Amino acid sequence: MTIEAGRGESRYWRDVWEYRELLYFLAWRDILVRYKQTVAGVAWAVLRPALTLAVFSVVFGRIARLPDGGVPYPLLVFAGLLPWQFVASSVADTAGSLVSNAGLLTKVYFPRLLAPVSAVAVSLLDGLVSLVLLAGLMAYYGRWPGAEAASLPLVALLAFALAIGAGVWLAALNVRYRDVRLLVPFLVQVGLYVSPVGFSSAVVPERFRLLYFLNPLVGIIDGFRYALLGAPAPDPRALGLSAFIALVLLTSGVAYFRHTERTFADVI
Amino acid sequence: MAEPALRTENLGKRYVLGAERHDTLRDAVGAGLRGGRSAAGTTELWALRDVSFDVAPGDCLGILGRNGAGKSTLLKLLSRITEPTTGRIELNGRVASLLEVGTGFHPELTGRENIFLNGAILGMRRDEIRRRFDAIVAFAEIERFLDTPVKRYSSGMYMRLAFAIAAHLEPEILVVDEVLAVGDALFQRKCLGKMGEVSREGRTVLFVSHNLTALTALCRTGIVLEGGRVAARGAIGECVRAYLAGLLAAREGERVLGEAEFGFRRVRVVGANGEAETGALDAAGAFRLELDCRLPSSPDVNVGFTLYNDSEVAALSGSARDDIEVLPAGDVRFQVELPLARLPSGRYRVEGAVWDRGTRHDQSDALVAFDVVNSRSVLDVSGVKPRGATLLDRPWTLCRES
Numbered sequence: 001m002t003i004e005a006g007r008g009e010s011r012y013w014r015d016v017w018e019y020r021e022l023l024y025f026l027a028w029r030d031i032l033v034r035y036k037q038t039v040a041g042v043a044w045a046v047l048r049p050a051l052t053l054a055v056f057s058v059v060f061g062r063i064a065r066l067p068d069g070g071v072p073y074p075l076l077v078f079a080g081l082l083p084w085q086f087v088a089s090s091v092a093d094t095a096g097s098l099v100s101n102a103g104l105l106t107k108v109y110f111p112r113l114l115a116p117v118s119a120v121a122v123s124l125l126d127g128l129v130s131l132v133l134l135a136g137l138m139a140y141y142g143r144w145p146g147a148e149a150a151s152l153p154l155v156a157l158l159a160f161a162l163a164i165g166a167g168v169w170l171a172a173l174n175v176r177y178r179d180v181r182l183l184v185p186f187l188v189q190v191g192l193y194v195s196p197v198g199f200s201s202a203v204v205p206e207r208f209r210l211l212y213f214l215n216p217l218v219g220i221i222d223g224f225r226y227a228l229l230g231a232p233a234p235d236p237r238a239l240g241l242s243a244f245i246a247l248v249l250l251t252s253g254v255a256y257f258r259h260t261e262r263t264f265a266d267v268i
Numbered sequence: 269m270a271e272p273a274l275r276t277e278n279l280g281k282r283y284v285l286g287a288e289r290h291d292t293l294r295d296a297v298g299a300g301l302r303g304g305r306s307a308a309g310t311t312e313l314w315a316l317r318d319v320s321f322d323v324a325p326g327d328c329l330g331i332l333g334r335n336g337a338g339k340s341t342l343l344k345l346l347s348r349i350t351e352p353t354t355g356r357i358e359l360n361g362r363v364a365s366l367l368e369v370g371t372g373f374h375p376e377l378t379g380r381e382n383i384f385l386n387g388a389i390l391g392m393r394r395d396e397i398r399r400r401f402d403a404i405v406a407f408a409e410i411e412r413f414l415d416t417p418v419k420r421y422s423s424g425m426y427m428r429l430a431f432a433i434a435a436h437l438e439p440e441i442l443v444v445d446e447v448l449a450v451g452d453a454l455f456q457r458k459c460l461g462k463m464g465e466v467s468r469e470g471r472t473v474l475f476v477s478h479n480l481t482a483l484t485a486l487c488r489t490g491i492v493l494e495g496g497r498v499a500a501r502g503a504i505g506e507c508v509r510a511y512l513a514g515l516l517a518a519r520e521g522e523r524v525l526g527e528a529e530f531g532f533r534r535v536r537v538v539g540a541n542g543e544a545e546t547g548a549l550d551a552a553g554a555f556r557l558e559l560d561c562r563l564p565s566s567p568d569v570n571v572g573f574t575l576y577n578d579s580e581v582a583a584l585s586g587s588a589r590d591d592i593e594v595l596p597a598g599d600v601r602f603q604v605e606l607p608l609a610r611l612p613s614g615r616y617r618v619e620g621a622v623w624d625r626g627t628r629h630d631q632s633d634a635l636v637a638f639d640v641v642n643s644r645s646v647l648d649v650s651g652v653k654p655r656g657a658t659l660l661d662r663p664w665t666l667c668r669e670s
Contacts, residue, residue, distance in 0.1 A: 003348060004358040025388040026422040029374055036417070107371040108389055109348035190305075233620065262351040266283065 009258045014257070016111045021228040026101075026118035030093075031125060037133050049085065050138040053078050053250045060198035071229050080133050080197040083155070086127040087163050087217060088188045094167025095184045112261040113254070116171040133260050143235070146230050153198050155223035162216050164248030172257045177184055194208045196221050200231070201238070213238040216245040272322035273441055273472040274362050279319040280354035281341050286312045308333055315341040318494045319387060323489075325440075328467040330504050331476045331509040338496040339476050340445065343367055346474065347443050355383055360441025364390055367617070368445070375419035379410055386433045393424070400436045407462075408432035423626030425654070426427065428455055436463045441472045460486065464506035474490035480508050480619075484580060508580065512617060517632040530569075531622045531630020533599070534560040537606070537638050541615055541640070551608040557618065558603050559635075565597035566624050573620040575633065583657040607614035612660045613642045 001011075020250045035041050094116040098105060101115050138144070174180035195217040196204075204212050212218060213235065219242030222234030316338045323329045333339045344350050344355060347365030372389040383404055387397035405411055408429040419424055444463065460482055467473045467486065468549050477483050477612075483490070484506060490507030492500040492514070500510035538558050539545045549555050563569050572587030588595055588602055617637040622630045645659055 001359045003345070003359070004355075019391075021394055025385050029377065029385050032381065033376050033393065038375045104372050106344075106349060107367045110389070110391075173607055210643060212301040260554065 003007065012088060012111060012173075013029070013112065016113060017112050019114060020108055023114045023118050026114060027121040027125075030118065030122045045126065045129045046133065049081070049133055052085070052157065053081060053133075056198055064106050071225075072107060072143070073233060075134075075137060075141055075143065075229055076225065078130075078137055079228050080213050080221045080232075082127060082130045082134060083220050083224045084192065084195055084217060085130065086123055086195045087159055087166075087220070090120045090123040090163035090192060091166050091190055092184055093123060093161070094181055095170035095174050098171045098264060099178075099181075099268065105268055106113075106265045113168070113257060115233055116167050116257075117164065118192070119169060120160070123163065124160070137229070143223060143229065145228050148227050148230055150227075151223065152227040155220060155227055158223070158242055160222050162220065162242070162246040163252045165246055165251075168253035168257045169249060172253070172260050175260070175264050191215070191217065199227070201231070201235070208234070210237065211243050214245075216242040218242065271325075271356075271360060273310075273325040273327070274474070275322040275358045276346075276355065277320050278355035278458075279318040279342075279345060279352050279357060281338075281345060281350070283313045283315055284355040285313055292435075298499075314496050316345070316352075316493075317497075319493075319498055321491055321498065321501060325360070325472055326467065326470040326485040327489060328473040329465075329608050330473060330483040330490035330507065331474060331493065332483070332507055333493035334515065335476075336495055337493040339493055340367075342493065343443055343476060344473070352435065359441060362391070363441045363443060363451060364434070364437040364439035365443035366390075366434045366445065367443070369427055369434065373418055373426070373430060374418055376640060377415055379405075379408075379414045379421070382429070382587075383433055386430070388555065390434060390437055391439070392437060393615070396438075404432045404436050407435065407458075409516060424455065431455075431459055431462075435459070435466070441474070442466060443474045445476045446478065459528075477635055480512075480576075480580060480633060481582070484508060512634055512637075528622075528630035530562050530564045532561055532620060532632060532635060534558075535618065535620065535635040537636060538603075545638075547641040548641050549606070549608060551611065551613075551640055551644060553608070555606050555608060556603045557606055557636075558601065559620070560599070560601050561622055562599050563595055563622065563628065564598050564624065567594055568625040569595050569622070570621050570624075570631075571595065571602060571620070573618050575616045575618055577612070577657055579614045580656045583616070607662045608640055608642065609644060610641045611642060612645060612654045612657075612659055613640055615639050
């Protein structure tokens with residue numbers, strides 16, 4: 001093997017494949033560590049989404065009295081909350097993933113891309129737990145998914161692409177500009193208000209729609225509700241914009257990451 | 269000639285310090301708008317320059333150099349943690365680097381969990397780790413604590429486990445940095461033994477250490493780095509001599525130190541009048557080693573030194589807490605009388621360290637060096653070097669005469 005100045009290694013992707021077990025171990029570590037020295041232990045994985053759901057149902061359903069379009073309100077909220085939580089926690093965790101692993105980055109080689117991807121994998125696991133909860137809730141309300149459920153993998157893939165794309169950008173930027181660390185919580189907070197988590201997209205007036213669809217989560221959340229609850233199909237413009245933004249973020253994010261990762265250890 | 273296991277050509281690494289690093293987005297955006305990077309206050313630092321060497325397969329190369337000479341940078345380049353600015357590196361085989369013991373250990377995880385995590389981080393596959401699991405546990409001697417979080421481990425146990433994992437890697441090229449700096453003597457010997465074993469198995473080892481005895485014992489060849497360049501290269505004995513000569517060249521008899529937060533500030537040899545002594549020391553006279561240190565507030569802190577003779581044999585050691593139970597914090601001065609009567613004529617260097625429980629605050633291979641002229645020893649005077657590193661300082665008694 002030859003390492004040469006200024007030339008990225010052609011074997012990068014082969015390295016990523018060879019280090020795939022490390023991806024698993026990094027995710028495993030983050031999950032394991034999260035529940036260490038807690039009384040409730042792994043029960044937190046269920047408690048957290050359940051508590052958030054309870055709060056949302058009360059705030060938006062009882063107090064704000066938002067329309068539900070015929071779907072039981074807790075289901076509407078949960079189906080929106082799930083993709084939202086996945087993307088938001090992925091972005092928050094990936095953004096810090098390189099800096100929190102600084103000790104590793106400066107002492108040992110591995111394809112740096114593994115750090116943000118493993119952070120997304122952890123959020124994905126949370127998402128799966130939530131999905132099981134959602135299935136239970138759907139059974140309780142006696143609502144079974146129809147043929148629309150076939151589109152779920154596509155929507156999930158879209159959410160995944162968006163999470164990695166945004167996360168990789170933020171992670172790489174955070175190495176040099178710690179502003180990111182301050183910016184992300186703000187983004188997540190604002191994102192919650194402009195995404196259809198507590199309401200349905202139907203309440204947004206037509207003249208604001210295009211602006212509203214610029215939020216890539218709109219297409220994803222509406223897609224989720226469509227796939228699982230048989231809610232009205234998402235606006236094609238929303239879906240198209242989501243896919244476009246996710247793809248642009250993903251390709252440019254990986255390119256930027258690859259460009260800067262060679263000096264991560266020097267800057268971090 | 270066989271292909272080298274590792275070869276570097278004109279390797280260089282430049283760091284840019286100062287204003288060019290925009291550490292906030294505002295700076296970067298601002299510089300972008302002004303149409304270019306602000307040049308003011310930018311300094312370049314070549315941490316490594318034109319470094320070329322090669323290492324034959326199965327060889328053990330020792331890397332010497334003062335703090336800041338570029339050793340760490342070189343190891344980082346070789347282990348692909350950062351990229352060179354110039355030059356190239358050819359590696360024939362899998363490289364495992366051990367720049368720090370316990371990289372990636374998570375304090376909350378148990379010993380068992382950390383073996384798997386750390387193994388994966390060092391590049392082992394899961395089935396490899398599983399296969400060597402028992403050997404690792406046995407080497408580290410932590411059987412009883414496998415399911416205890418490592419944050420509850422003593423520092424010795426922690427070190428043993430960390431080294432055990434690394435020692436069971438089986439790379440073609442092993443890069444090791446200062447792993448032996450901590451840990452007790454027994455464990456250090458075990459580590460050294462393991463490293464010797466690794467190199468005897470035909471694997472290539474690159475070893476950075478301040479432990480010159482260990483370097484001399486393990487390595488056959490070496491390089492000395494000075495200011496980022498290769499200052500000497502060749503047999504390890506010559507390299508050690510060149511390195512020590514460089515260390516002492518700055519100023520004879522007295523050295524100003526003080527890079528570390530806590531550690532040595534000034535070390536010198538003083539005569540009976542309290543003045544610094546730079547000439548040869550007459551063994552019949554009284555001379556003291558004077559050590560100015562800055563110490564942290566800790567009940568376990570200790571200051572010690574070892575005298576090495578010119579054959580690199582440790583002649584004698586001592587530490588402050590042999591006599592002073594608790595050392596005061598802050599700037600302190602110690603004086604200790606040199607037992608010159610016990611030292612054969614020759615040149616000595618003083619190696620010293622300031623350490624705490626588990627951590628080393630400061631270490632120097634050559635705090636100071638001095639020549640001793642000992643006319644008490646008949647052997648010495650007649651030009652026959654005594655075989656012992658120290659001389660008997662008790663009188664002979666003639667008990668029977670026939």
